[in-house]
Amino acid sequence: MAELKGAAIFGQSGGPTSVINSSAAGVFIEALSQGNITAVYGAANGIKGMLEEDFYDIGKEDMHELELMKTTPSSLLGSVRYKLKDADVDDTDYKRLLEVFKKYDIRYFFYNGGNDSMDTCNKVSKYMQKVGYDCRVIGVPKTIDNDLYGTDHCPGYASAAKYIATSIMEVYLDARVYDTPMVCIFEIMGRNAGWLTAASALASYKGYGPDLIYLPEKTFSMDKFLADVKRKYEENNGKVIVAVSEGCHTEDGKYIPELGANLATDSFGHAQLGGAASILANAVKNAGICSKVRGIELSLLQRCATHCGSKTDMEESFNAGREAVKAACSGMTDMMVGFKRADKDEYECEYVLLPLSSVANTEKKVPDEWITNDGTFVSEEFVKYALPLIQGETPIAREDGLPRFSRLAKVSAKK
Amino acid sequence: MAELKGAAIFGQSGGPTSVINSSAAGVFIEALSQGNITAVYGAANGIKGMLEEDFYDIGKEDMHELELMKTTPSSLLGSVRYKLKDADVDDTDYKRLLEVFKKYDIRYFFYNGGNDSMDTCNKVSKYMQKVGYDCRVIGVPKTIDNDLYGTDHCPGYASAAKYIATSIMEVYLDARVYDTPMVCIFEIMGRNAGWLTAASALASYKGYGPDLIYLPEKTFSMDKFLADVKRKYEENNGKVIVAVSEGCHTEDGKYIPELGANLATDSFGHAQLGGAASILANAVKNAGICSKVRGIELSLLQRCATHCGSKTDMEESFNAGREAVKAACSGMTDMMVGFKRADKDEYECEYVLLPLSSVANTEKKVPDEWITNDGTFVSEEFVKYALPLIQGETPIAREDGLPRFSRLAKVSAKK
Numbered sequence: 001m002a003e004l005k006g007a008a009i010f011g012q013s014g015g016p017t018s019v020i021n022s023s024a025a026g027v028f029i030e031a032l033s034q035g036n037i038t039a040v041y042g043a044a045n046g047i048k049g050m051l052e053e054d055f056y057d058i059g060k061e062d063m064h065e066l067e068l069m070k071t072t073p074s075s076l077l078g079s080v081r082y083k084l085k086d087a088d089v090d091d092t093d094y095k096r097l098l099e100v101f102k103k104y105d106i107r108y109f110f111y112n113g114g115n116d117s118m119d120t121c122n123k124v125s126k127y128m129q130k131v132g133y134d135c136r137v138i139g140v141p142k143t144i145d146n147d148l149y150g151t152d153h154c155p156g157y158a159s160a161a162k163y164i165a166t167s168i169m170e171v172y173l174d175a176r177v178y179d180t181p182m183v184c185i186f187e188i189m190g191r192n193a194g195w196l197t198a199a200s201a202l203a204s205y206k207g208y209g210p211d212l213i214y215l216p217e218k219t220f221s222m223d224k225f226l227a228d229v230k231r232k233y234e235e236n237n238g239k240v241i242v243a244v245s246e247g248c249h250t251e252d253g254k255y256i257p258e259l260g261a262n263l264a265t266d267s268f269g270h271a272q273l274g275g276a277a278s279i280l281a282n283a284v285k286n287a288g289i290c291s292k293v294r295g296i297e298l299s300l301l302q303r304c305a306t307h308c309g310s311k312t313d314m315e316e317s318f319n320a321g322r323e324a325v326k327a328a329c330s331g332m333t334d335m336m337v338g339f340k341r342a343d344k345d346e347y348e349c350e351y352v353l354l355p356l357s358s359v360a361n362t363e364k365k366v367p368d369e370w371i372t373n374d375g376t377f378v379s380e381e382f383v384k385y386a387l388p389l390i391q392g393e394t395p396i397a398r399e400d401g402l403p404r405f406s407r408l409a410k411v412s413a414k415k
Numbered sequence: 416m417a418e419l420k421g422a423a424i425f426g427q428s429g430g431p432t433s434v435i436n437s438s439a440a441g442v443f444i445e446a447l448s449q450g451n452i453t454a455v456y457g458a459a460n461g462i463k464g465m466l467e468e469d470f471y472d473i474g475k476e477d478m479h480e481l482e483l484m485k486t487t488p489s490s491l492l493g494s495v496r497y498k499l500k501d502a503d504v505d506d507t508d509y510k511r512l513l514e515v516f517k518k519y520d521i522r523y524f525f526y527n528g529g530n531d532s533m534d535t536c537n538k539v540s541k542y543m544q545k546v547g548y549d550c551r552v553i554g555v556p557k558t559i560d561n562d563l564y565g566t567d568h569c570p571g572y573a574s575a576a577k578y579i580a581t582s583i584m585e586v587y588l589d590a591r592v593y594d595t596p597m598v599c600i601f602e603i604m605g606r607n608a609g610w611l612t613a614a615s616a617l618a619s620y621k622g623y624g625p626d627l628i629y630l631p632e633k634t635f636s637m638d639k640f641l642a643d644v645k646r647k648y649e650e651n652n653g654k655v656i657v658a659v660s661e662g663c664h665t666e667d668g669k670y671i672p673e674l675g676a677n678l679a680t681d682s683f684g685h686a687q688l689g690g691a692a693s694i695l696a697n698a699v700k701n702a703g704i705c706s707k708v709r710g711i712e713l714s715l716l717q718r719c720a721t722h723c724g725s726k727t728d729m730e731e732s733f734n735a736g737r738e739a740v741k742a743a744c745s746g747m748t749d750m751m752v753g754f755k756r757a758d759k760d761e762y763e764c765e766y767v768l769l770p771l772s773s774v775a776n777t778e779k780k781v782p783d784e785w786i787t788n789d790g791t792f793v794s795e796e797f798v799k800y801a802l803p804l805i806q807g808e809t810p811i812a813r814e815d816g817l818p819r820f821s822r823l824a825k826v827s828a829k830k
Contacts, residue, residue, distance in 0.1 A: 073585050074592055079593060166817060169818055170488050174431050174715050177494040203817070305582070307585065310816065399621070403585070405584070
């Protein structure tokens with residue numbers, strides 16, 4: 001079974017992270033070393049590039065540049081958000097994919113992404129099995145949201161978490177320089193799962209973090225929020241730091257920016273719209289709690305800040321890519337590489353394989369028992385969980401004092 | 416003249432930076448080693464702490480914690496924005512200061528800040544001279560804005576510049592992952608001088624930076640801005656990155672957020688207010704140039720990101736503190752420590768003394784000849800100027816993978 005000769009293709013999908021290219025490096029470097037893999041292709045913009053025969057010959061890349069991918073943020077091959085239809089409903093894309101796979105003798109399919117991407121993997125795998133085309137399909141996990149089912153954590157999460165905790169610690173000091181009141185509200189990514197917002201608690205654990213943390217796992221109420229801030233304001237002599245997930249929403253499903261129109265008006269009587277942070281900052285001002293309020297949206301910065309990345313994350317992401325190739329070469333298919341925490345005191349990550357069907361489209365949220373203080377903080381269990389993941393600093397390459405990103409030659413593989 | 420025995424006091428003033436504590440460490444460590452300095456005090460919240468006898472006995476601090484100040488952002492002693500009245504108009508504060516100085520035998524006054532703080536220094540110095548109280552006054556420069564007159568550059572600038580350039584390089588890659596159009600607008604600090612916004616050009620110099628850069632030195636026009644973005648959008652296949660200073664304003668003195676009400680309305684017809692980045696993002700959307708526009712405000716992050724600081728900046732800031740003490744001990748007074756770039760190919764910083772009166776309240780702006788392309792970019796001269804300043808990485812101490820900030824004992828010196 002293990003003997004399957006043919007080419008390998010790899011694609012990046014969904015939102016980028018600080019370490020998605022580290023997984024790509026892992027796949028490429030391992031695949032190039034495998035005797036059964038006859039060619040290694042990198043797809044431009046994920047499944048889209050595969051459908052359009054737009055992919056690169058990774059064998060033509062300089063090994064040094066492939067190594068530099070480990071510390072280059074974002075998706076160097078280009079990403080895509082494209083949901084394959086069910087093959088039963090419309091098999092056009094699948095037929096085209098099969099045609100391309102046959103033309104390039106592609107027998108190994110590696111796909112790097114989150115829930116939706118694992119769905120793509122699963123569908124491709126099922127179709128190839130159905131039509132009897134021998135192709136091994138392995139998913140490589142990736143998401144700053146950390147919401148993939150079945151794995152202890154996801155590549156990309158820890159680097160974003162480290163950046164968030166570090167930045168909040170720094171701003172904590174900044175927000176305390178004057179002996180006058182100030183409220184600071186951080187808006188953090190994560191539409192449905194609060195893992196990233198919870199990472200702000202690592203800053204609190206060090207003594208320089210938020211007083212209040214709001215995750216999307218709990219229903220958001222503006223009245224309760226304002227009461228919470230007011231209470232902390234009084235307790236802390238006018239200094240309050242808040243971390244709030246962009247995914248927080250009210251009982252009737254309204255996200256915070258949607259609450260703006262009813263709450264905050266400017267001096268002309270116009271409603272103020274914006275991100276969650278600025279809406280909440282205005283609400284705190286308008287409620288008369290504090291006049292100096294800063295809303296800080298960590299925006300795209302948090303998902304590509306390799307300069308403050310976790311070395312543990314970078315290495316695990318690289319290994320996840322390698323493990324995917326090794327698994328495929330040893331005969332496995334229809335799996336995603338997952339992480340299992342070794343059952344011992346010192347942190348150790350074991351690589352396991354999870355059936356794609358169990359991972360696709362399932363979200364893992366922050367456990368209810370880790371959310372404390374009436375939904376305004378997380379427990380020490382969370383800190384114990386997250387702290388080992390952010391250890392070590394990503395050793396980024398520099399030139400002129402600035403990052404030296406990988407520069408791929410991107411030689412077209414088109415036949 | 417050099418023999419003046421007495422205590423030294425040091426205060427931090429104005430907005431914090433990544434390296435203001437490094438200058439404090441320089442002052443403290445040097446002062447503790449000087450035989451003529453009998454006690455070293457750190458004032459809580461600058462001049463305010465001096466007036467209120469609220470200061471710390473630095474001799475009681477652990478040397479390791481003083482060393483850690485080099486890599487701890489923000490103003491650890493606390494800062495203040497307090498403008499002394501002219502002594503001719505109201506000398507209450509000066510009399511009180513003299514009283515405190517006499518009580519603690521303070522003969523050395525060091526003050527760390529920007530334009531306003533040098534004004535404070537100058538006024539204190541003049542008053543002490545007038546009343547015949549022998550006290551040496553030396554200013555230590557500090558401002559991320561880099562707008563102090565007479566010095567090649569200012570402590571704090573380069574670290575903020577390095578963070579800005581690095582972050583924009585990372586987001587540049589992030590903003591290019593999908594093969595769909597996207598406009599990204601960065602809002603950068605600097606009310607009257609564009610040095611920090613210009614630093615975004617360092618990212619462009621590496622190939623990953625803004626296409627358009629707007630400094631407050633040039634008048635801002637929304638029509639021209641939209642035309643510029645549209646042109647770049649067409650040239651660059653729908654990918655545009657913009658860096659804009661928070662200080663940009665129109666010919667009639669309106670800042671960008673003030674332009675919002677006339678320009679952007681939401682789906683309810685309400686005006687959208689916010690920071691410059693979100694106002695411009697809405698304007699680009701509303702003008703039909705691009706539907707996917709991100710406004711990113713670097714906010715407080717940019718001035719306290721020691722985790723991405725310049726080692727050159729950290730060292731020069733430390734040395735500026737030491738030089739201030741050495742100068743005072745050698746008999747100098749009424750001066751600010753300044754930086755002079757050595758006249759040679761390789762970058763070298765020389766420490767000079769500048770009369771306080773020439774520095775106070777004068778702003779240094781980006782030279783007109785360095786602003787190019789019809790006010791939308793900066794020249795190579797700027798890059799040559801700024802690049803040496805951001806070299807080296809601040810070696811921050813860590814604990815559990817997160818910054819280990821200095822923890823001062825802050826023992827009260829109150830007699």
